[in-house]
Amino acid sequence: xxxxxTIRETPITxxxxxxxxxxxxxxxxxxxxxxxxxxxAFDISIFGDEPYGNYNRILLSNxxxxxxxxxxxxxxxxxxxxxxxxTFHAGKKVTRIDREAKIVYADGVEExxxxxxxxxxxxxxxxxIAGTSLHGVFVFRTLDDCRNIAEYAKDxxxxxxxxxxxxxxxxxxxxxxxxxxxxxxxxxxxxxxxQLDADGGxxxxxxxxxxxxxxxxxxxxxxxxxxxxxRVKGVKFADGSIVECDMVVVSAGIRPNKExxxxxxLACDRAILVDDTLQTNDPSIYGVGECVQHxxxxxxxxAPIWEQTKTLALRLTGLNTAATYTGSKLATKLKVMGVELxxxxxxxxVKPTDEVVTFAEPARQVYWKAIxxxxxxxxxxxxxxxxxxxxxxxxFMTEKPAPSRRLELFFSANTQTHGTEISLAxxxxxxxxxxxxxxxxxTIVKAILAGKTSVPMVGxxxxxxxxxxxxxxMIAGLIEAVAGAVKADPSESWYVPAVxxxxxxxxxxxxxxxxxxxxxxxxxLATHEDEKSKNGLASMxxxxxxxxxxxxxxxxxxxxxxHANIQKDGTxxxxxxxxxxxxxxxxxxxxxxxxxxxxxxxxxxxxxxRIDLLGIKKEDLPGVWADLGMPSxxxxxxxxxxxxxxxxxEFCRYGTNDSTGLGIALEKRFQGFEFPAKVKMGVSGCxxxxxxxxxxxxxxxxxxxGEWEILVGGAAGAxxxxxxxxxxxxxxxxxxxxxxxxxxxxxxxxxWIERTYDxxxxxxxxxxxxxxxxxxxxxxxxxxxxVEKTMAAYVDPWLERDQxxxxxxxxxxxxxxxxxxx
Amino acid sequence: MLTLNRIALCQLADLPVxxxxxxxxxxxxxxxxxxxxxxxxxxDGICPHKGGMLADGMLSEESVVCPYHAFKxxxxxxxxxxxxxxxxxxxxxxxxxxxxxxTI
Ligand code: SRM
Ligand SMILES: Cc1cc2nc3c(=O)[nH]c(=O)nc-3n(C[C@H](O)[C@H](O)[C@H](O)COP(=O)(O)OP(=O)(O)OC[C@H]3O[C@@H](n4cnc5c(N)ncnc54)[C@H](O)[C@@H]3O)c2cc1C
Ligand code: SF4
Ligand code: FES
Numbered sequence: 001x002x003x004x005x006t007i008r009e010t011p012i013t014x015x016x017x018x019x020x021x022x023x024x025x026x027x028x029x030x031x032x033x034x035x036x037x038x039x040x041a042f043d044i045s046i047f048g049d050e051p052y053g054n055y056n057r058i059l060l061s062n063x064x065x066x067x068x069x070x071x072x073x074x075x076x077x078x079x080x081x082x083x084x085x086x087t088f089h090a091g092k093k094v095t096r097i098d099r100e101a102k103i104v105y106a107d108g109v110e111e112x113x114x115x116x117x118x119x120x121x122x123x124x125x126x127x128x129i130a131g132t133s134l135h136g137v138f139v140f141r142t143l144d145d146c147r148n149i150a151e152y153a154k155d156x157x158x159x160x161x162x163x164x165x166x167x168x169x170x171x172x173x174x175x176x177x178x179x180x181x182x183x184x185x186x187x188x189x190x191x192x193x194x195q196l197d198a199d200g201g202x203x204x205x206x207x208x209x210x211x212x213x214x215x216x217x218x219x220x221x222x223x224x225x226x227x228x229x230x231r232v233k234g235v236k237f238a239d240g241s242i243v244e245c246d247m248v249v250v251s252a253g254i255r256p257n258k259e260x261x262x263x264x265x266l267a268c269d270r271a272i273l274v275d276d277t278l279q280t281n282d283p284s285i286y287g288v289g290e291c292v293q294h295x296x297x298x299x300x301x302x303a304p305i306w307e308q309t310k311t312l313a314l315r316l317t318g319l320n321t322a323a324t325y326t327g328s329k330l331a332t333k334l335k336v337m338g339v340e341l342x343x344x345x346x347x348x349x350v351k352p353t354d355e356v357v358t359f360a361e362p363a364r365q366v367y368w369k370a371i372x373x374x375x376x377x378x379x380x381x382x383x384x385x386x387x388x389x390x391x392x393x394x395x396f397m398t399e400k401p402a403p404s405r406r407l408e409l410f411f412s413a414n415t416q417t418h419g420t421e422i423s424l425a426x427x428x429x430x431x432x433x434x435x436x437x438x439x440x441x442x443t444i445v446k447a448i449l450a451g452k453t454s455v456p457m458v459g460x461x462x463x464x465x466x467x468x469x470x471x472x473x474m475i476a477g478l479i480e481a482v483a484g485a486v487k488a489d490p491s492e493s494w495y496v497p498a499v500x501x502x503x504x505x506x507x508x509x510x511x512x513x514x515x516x517x518x519x520x521x522x523x524x525l526a527t528h529e530d531e532k533s534k535n536g537l538a539s540m541x542x543x544x545x546x547x548x549x550x551x552x553x554x555x556x557x558x559x560x561x562x563h564a565n566i567q568k569d570g571t572x573x574x575x576x577x578x579x580x581x582x583x584x585x586x587x588x589x590x591x592x593x594x595x596x597x598x599x600x601x602x603x604x605x606x607x608x609x610r611i612d613l614l615g616i617k618k619e620d621l622p623g624v625w626a627d628l629g630m631p632s633x634x635x636x637x638x639x640x641x642x643x644x645x646x647x648x649x650e651f652c653r654y655g656t657n658d659s660t661g662l663g664i665a666l667e668k669r670f671q672g673f674e675f676p677a678k679v680k681m682g683v684s685g686c687x688x689x690x691x692x693x694x695x696x697x698x699x700x701x702x703x704x705x706g707e708w709e710i711l712v713g714g715a716a717g718a719x720x721x722x723x724x725x726x727x728x729x730x731x732x733x734x735x736x737x738x739x740x741x742x743x744x745x746x747x748x749x750x751x752w753i754e755r756t757y758d759x760x761x762x763x764x765x766x767x768x769x770x771x772x773x774x775x776x777x778x779x780x781x782x783x784x785x786x787v788e789k790t791m792a793a794y795v796d797p798w799l800e801r802d803q804x805x806x807x808x809x810x811x812x813x814x815x816x817x818x819x820x821x822x
Numbered sequence: 823m824l825t826l827n828r829i830a831l832c833q834l835a836d837l838p839v840x841x842x843x844x845x846x847x848x849x850x851x852x853x854x855x856x857x858x859x860x861x862x863x864x865x866d867g868i869c870p871h872k873g874g875m876l877a878d879g880m881l882s883e884e885s886v887v888c889p890y891h892a893f894k895x896x897x898x899x900x901x902x903x904x905x906x907x908x909x910x911x912x913x914x915x916x917x918x919x920x921x922x923x924x925t926i
Contacts (some may be wrong), residue, residue: 554840813844
């Protein structure tokens with residue numbers, strides 16, 4: 001649906017279009033424009049203050065509550081900008097506009113424009129009270145906010161959220177999933193004052209209190225109090241009361257980013273003023289999104305934005321120069337903390353002559369209210385059960401007369417009451433299914449008929465379901481009704497792309513059929529062949545079959561075939577094992593001699609506490625290994641890498657446990673174990689944690705009391721994640737056993753190239769504790785046996801120096817000269 | 823003037839099953855692959871992206887995957903799966919009892 005922006009062969013004079021703000025409005029506007037203008041009449045540049053491609057801000061709530069990963073919410077990858085010849089200035093804030101010369105300036109960059117579009121959005125409003133700059137006080141608007149909140153929450157037990165609106169409640173819910181006890185503070189007399197009336201607010205409050213969140217309403221925040229390290233410790237209220245907390249999220253409303261426009265002399269009120277053509281008072285400058293005020297309205301939801309960007313794109317491309325935007329009627333369905341909520345019109349705005357129809361069912365926390373003015377529905381809110389919501393939205397949007405028996409608004413013949421099957425087939429084609437993107441049933445059905453038979457496919461084709469996601473169930477229902485079974489993008493769960501099976505099923509099939517080599521699996525179970533799948537299968541089969549595994553080298557990446565890392569010039573690097581990072585003078589001398597003998601171009605200490613010989617020719621590998629006489633350090637392959645240690649009790653004056661001893665023992669036990677992704681460990685002799693154990697796949701830290709704390713799921717590479725605490729144990733043997741169980745459980749259940757930093761949160765640390773520590777599945781002994789079996793199957797791969805396993809494994813290119821022509 | 827030469831490379835057994843091997847024919851690097859199904863291909867030895875040694879790559883059906891950044895080249899047409907990367911040269915190969923011959 002989004003057309004690639006192909007360049008026309010005949011050069012045309014292109015218009016320079018500059019967009020300020022790479023948020024939901026800015027990026028959507030460009031998509032609309034490109035979609036309508038495949039001939040590329042515009043040279044487009046876009047500035048974004050945030051250093052990322054554009055993402056779906058709505059889904060930040062999911063990122064915070066952990067139900068989605070940050071990388072899943074991106075709308076367009078960076079490549080999209082390049083593919084469409086859009087100049088994207090990421091992380092550049094526009095600070096000045098010269099309207100005379102038509103140039104915008106951002107730090108170090110300037111762009112000239114013919115047409116300029118403001119899409120600067122809004123920012124959180126932080127009330128002017130003391131203490132907002134303390135550590136631990138956050139706002140909730142951007143991806144970075146989200147990350148910072150989640151990171152800080154790890155060390156917190158209690159939090160206060162200032163603001164009981166939609167966003168505040170989403171933030172509260174997100175914090176709950178980080179095991180933080182939350183109090184929501186609302187200044188108004190009830191929660192979600194914009195969407196609900198007093199009674200609705202009360203019902204919502206009861207509902208969320210059942211979830212374990214405390215709500216304080218009518219509470220005016222006076223100040224945030226901190227401790228001597230400037231960390232927030234509590235919130236003080238106007239009535240003198242105090243709520244203690246370890247962190248605060250302020251969600252007290254938003255303010256449009258209008259300052260740049262105002263400084264440039266554009267007319268502004270609460271936001272940047274635009275007319276029905278979305279033009280500001282400068283005919284070359286337009287505005288869309290939360291930064292604009294149109295007919296007195298400043299919107300805070302995405303639905304109006306989609307109408308605005310579409311209108312502007314139609315006008316600018318000249319496809320419909322008469323297109324206008326006349327305002328949006330807002331009817332939204334929201335999901336707050338698992339509570340269904342629908343809202344339309346202004347519920348608080350009741351005139352004496354209005355009729356108010358309400359229905360409440362407190363036991364089920366259901367509350368419905370509609371305001372009828374001059375025979376028409378002008379506002380409504382519904383909570384708990386949205387059975388009649390679609391009907392009501394229809395009354396509200398079309399302004400058709402309300403039924404004369406007003407209660408039929410809620411209980412008409414058409415109303416689907418809770419629990420009954422929704423008959424999607426009976427809905428009219430014009431019925432809107434996705435409220436975020438304004439996609440109606442007809443459009444979705446068309447896409448399904450055109451072969452888009454999974455929810456993500458429909459989303460890609462029509463955008464339906466790509467906003468807040470609450471309509472995905474309906475889309476799935478439509479697919480089922482139109483095309484039969486729903487395809488929930490099953491490939492998500494496959495272990496590798498070429499075999500359409502999830503890992504447990506795949507393992508079971510391989511065992512049942514006795515498939516011991518990659519080629520056998522490909523022949524019997526695969527849809528095609530690709531290198532990723534081959535690598536993944538090889539690793540999996542090796543762990544299932546141990547010594548019985550049939551090792552086919554064509555299923556393996558070059559590093560895994562020659563047991564070294566390929567370098568940019570085709571040479572290789574050799575990193576021998578240095579157990580626990582502890583070496584000897586003799587070993588160092590030997591390494592030095594080898595380096596001299598083979599004129600090794602670089603000898604380097606690695607980031608993993610050992611020594612790397614870089615620049616070795618493939619044909620020299622066997623000789624180097626023989627001369628070193630040390631086992632492979634597995635710096636290649638998805639296998640156990642290093643076990644970093646600190647000196648611990650051996651020498652350090654703070655050490656409480658023998659960290660080097662444990663590190664060496666661990667590395668000897670688990671060397672050569674292959675996993676779905678690499679595994680790194682660290683052992684520290686005291687909580688000062690000099691071996692960085694808190695950012696390892698498995699970390700072990702000695703406690704002041706002399707016990708060992710076992711940590712899992714950390715990393716500090718492209719992804720930084722702090723470990724979760726799996727358990728504490730008293731002895732070294734216990735530590736070795738728990739770690740063995742964790743490693744095997746990870747090996748057997750993770751997806752291909754899923755590192756522990758993704759695996760641990762996916763399974764959940766609580767769950768892992770049950771399985772690994774409490775042995776809730778009763779598989780402990782099996783896991784222990786797997787450790788033994790895998791240890792027994794380990795053979796140092798560098799022994800292949802004596803007997804290459806395939807033709808040309810360590811050969812240099814064979815040189816052939818041409819016959820001499822006479 | 824362009825002259826084509828049919829050159830003896832090696833015996834089939836010199837090629838590892840499912841993998842490639844590097845040759846230099848009159849100084850020109852070429853990579854020769856043998857699929858599990860028994861087909862033999864010869865392609866340019868050097869990846870046009872950043873000079874990866876294609877003989878160290880893997881096969882993905884009838885494409886060669888560069889060991890450096892995993893660009894994929896069709897072993898017959900030489901076409902690359904990454905937009906904007908030029909195709910690689912491919913060479914006719916014939917497998918006889920006397921050995922493997924490439925025409926360059
Ligand atoms: C050699 C070394 C750099 C150095 O000179 O110090 C290194 C070199 C490479 N690292 Fe690393 N990493 C090295 C320590 C690290 C560390 C530090 C550590 O292990 O304590 C990290 C961060 C810790 C972590 O992993 O959490 C690290 C995080 C990465 C990542 C990011 C992984 C991630 O999922 O975030 C990659 C990329 C990947 O795996 O996809 C990577 C990938 C690589 C590759 C394989 C990249 C490549 O494909 O060429 C490099 C292989 C070079 C070679 O040919 O030898 N390397 N790499 C270090 C070897 C340590 C060792 O003794 O084994
Ligand atoms: C957590 C959360 C949940 C939400 N949930 C919903 C929901 O369920 N339903 C719904 O309809 N809406 C929801 N919203 C609101 C919705 O996200 C906004 O309405 C929408 O993002 C507004 O789009 P925009 O492009 O106008 O502003 P933004 O998305 O904020 O984009 C503006 C961008 O412009 C950049 N910018 C600003 N000034 C400059 C400058 N001078 N130079 C360069 N760049 C600049 C900013 O950094 C920002 O990236 C939610 C919002 C949040 C934060
Ligand atoms: S972890 Fe503690 S004991 Fe070990 S070296 Fe560091 S400070 Fe010393
Ligand atoms: S060098 Fe071949 S893909 Fe980069």
